Amino acid sequence: MQFVHTIAAAAATNSTWAPQTLAQRAADSAPHSLWLTAGYFLLAVVGVAALLSFLGMALIYIERKIAAHFQCRLGPTRVGPFGLFQTLADTLKLVFKEDFVPPKADRSLHMLAPFLALLVPVVLLALIPYSPNVQVADLNIGILFITAIGGFGVMGILIAGWSSNNKWSMIGAMRAGAQIISYELSATLALLVVVLFSGTMSLTGIVLSQQDGWWIWRGHAAGFVAFLIYVVASTAELNRTPFDIPEGESELTAGFHTEYSGLRFAFFFLAEFINMFTVSALTATLFLGGWMPFHVGDWAGFNAAMDTIPPGIWFLTKTSMVIFVIMWFRWTFPRLRVDQLMHLEWKVLLPLGFANLFVAAVVVLTELYPYPLAK
């Protein structure tokens, strides 16, 4: 009993979150010390860069291990303990490989495309709230910005396919473009449901709005359906199996990055995996409460116990669960045909998304939440 009281006391100080982003700190410190501002700026840049490289390596290793175990194999075991340094070795190999540009390719665009592809995930990494105090910038148009940037990401792929001067690359790029633009609609509709529920577009605001329960179950069926639609649509936006027709190996060799080698290929690869992380992190943030611990209505003791787990751990756990599910999809489902893909989006997901948005609006207007908002 004493234990529960201690936890409750700890939680009482913890229950009001005061999130603070790096950008905010920099702005606050600007009148006092410019060096501090510059320091925060540098911290943000270095932090994102470090996260980028670490996530790239870690995710590739994890994907290989998980894929192996889904296929009754062991995966990398040789380089370092449990094969931990396998990705490092592969990266070194890619760095030292020849960076080949096809003779008839559009050279400058060919060089530019991987950077464009990598730009989007890097920007998104800066917007994700990892923890109340770990976030680079929190825009009040967060979700709008994420959607907008997502459309920007198509350009890298399109230009890569175009500039390679190769039929397969071109077809892969066009497929990727059509697919991403189509599925963006469904993903946006699913995001709108969360915006409707939480009444804000800022990511931290959305996390804070889930203090009484995550939107996936607090929004009744609408939240859950939106979650499903978002997971499916964002898997399609990632060009991952079962939606990987842009790089269907059996028909297009490697799709838009067929003609890429060495470091530039590594950039596409990295962008793909970082995109997977950002999508999973956004799913966790929007539907699963982000860094917010698991709370059930007015069960004070239970909520207090949950609050003792640091928010960063909550975020990591939720994100890695979503990542696991996306990988699980990849190693289970067969690839869709192009017409099936378009059928799924335009005739299933999109109408479902509209209907779901309508239901969500009804839920919000009638305030039919399982638990009232703490005000």
Added chain:
Amino acid sequence: MIADAVYTVMFYGFSAAVVILALAAVNMRQLLRAALALMGMLALSAALYIMLRAEFLAGVQILVYVGGIVVLIVFAIMLTRSSELLEDRPRTLTRWYGGVSSILFMLVACGALCTTPFPVQSDAQPAGDEVRKIGLALLEQGSAGYLLPFELISLLLLVAVIGGTVIARKTRPRNQPFTTGGDLRGEAIVQAARGQGDVTPGDRHS
């Protein structure tokens, strides 16, 4: 003080880049590169909007122009063979027309800019609920609201969508299942399957 200087430098840097990219978009003869320059110019003007604290506008700018329109333009260029061709050099007469009319337009625009009083709010602090305000204004029916234009634009887009669908639709006779263009044998097989025509099994494999 230094922050202001940095702000000014960034503003002029972005502006210069926007102007250069806009010129490139007009002058480049390779269509795809012109489209890319357009994309860069639109993205950088979004950066200018952010500097002016109009974040929603910046987001919409990137969403609609960069993610939508430029991607569409790039798609159109890639789907046609026009990208292999270079744009024709304009004739001398066309150049003169263009030059004179653009200079006139610039004069008019500059005149309008110089004579219009802009009430400068030096310490403009945008409301935190910018998005909410915009949303409410879009749905307001009164004189300050934008409900009518909003609905009109929806109607226009609906017309465009339906028109696009009609144009892109494959025309085929009524009550006929889809077959690849003019496949008469396929028609015959379908007829036979319905018991209306007659196709011997050998015909299907011939």
Added chain:
Amino acid sequence: MIHAIKVAQEERLFAGKSVSVAVITRGRPPGYLRVAFSAVAGLLRGLWLTLGYFWSPEAIVTRQYPENRATLQLTERFRGNLRFKFPNEKAQEDHAAFIEQLAHETQTHAHVAADLVREENETRWYHNCTGCGKCQEACPNASIKVFTRQGEILEDREVDRFVWRLDSCMFCNACVQACPWDAIEMTGGFENAVYDRRLLVYNLNRLAGPRINYIEEEENPEVRKRMVERRDRYGGQVPLNGFALPNLPPVPMPADSDSRAVDTDAQARLT
């Protein structure tokens, strides 16, 4: 798409006779929702199955090769290196026993003891091959070359050198299937890495001579001995076979007991 199919037995009249026939009627195709639900159920079943694989470590089929070398077991049908069958079981067993005894006496491992043996019982290498060349004809890659000679005793064709080119073999097993005498087989051997590709062309037979049954028909051991002649792994008429090529240094021989024994012989022959 799953259609409900019903099968019923009926009696029907065919040419005045009552014949019982199976009548198959196809029901209405399932509706949209039902198809959607069955599709989702199928996807979930798939996910459940792969999760089972993911979760159970005993499902892993990977063999950690160099570590499990001592216990490695390949399936019987694995098609590895081609080998001659040496059907004289008695001699094989004797040889194995001899090696074991030698190892015991010299307090070493069996493979070291095997190295020490220079003069072996020739009867151990009696083979089934008649030199007919069917395998050579059957080989799609021309990886087999059978050299024959005219035997002194039997005055008939017999195998001289059976040369197999591992470097161009694709392990299709056609030679084994073509052999009318059951003289060759595919084994589980697959560790073929060498530093000089000349080592990938070698003789399979250890004796030039007639088929085992012709030798065993002969009673006189002296004549038997004259019927066969020792052949080593490398050397012979084929280019690349061995190390007798102009302008190339001698091949570094692998640390394999058989070939090392041959190595000295061949060096002696070269000089």
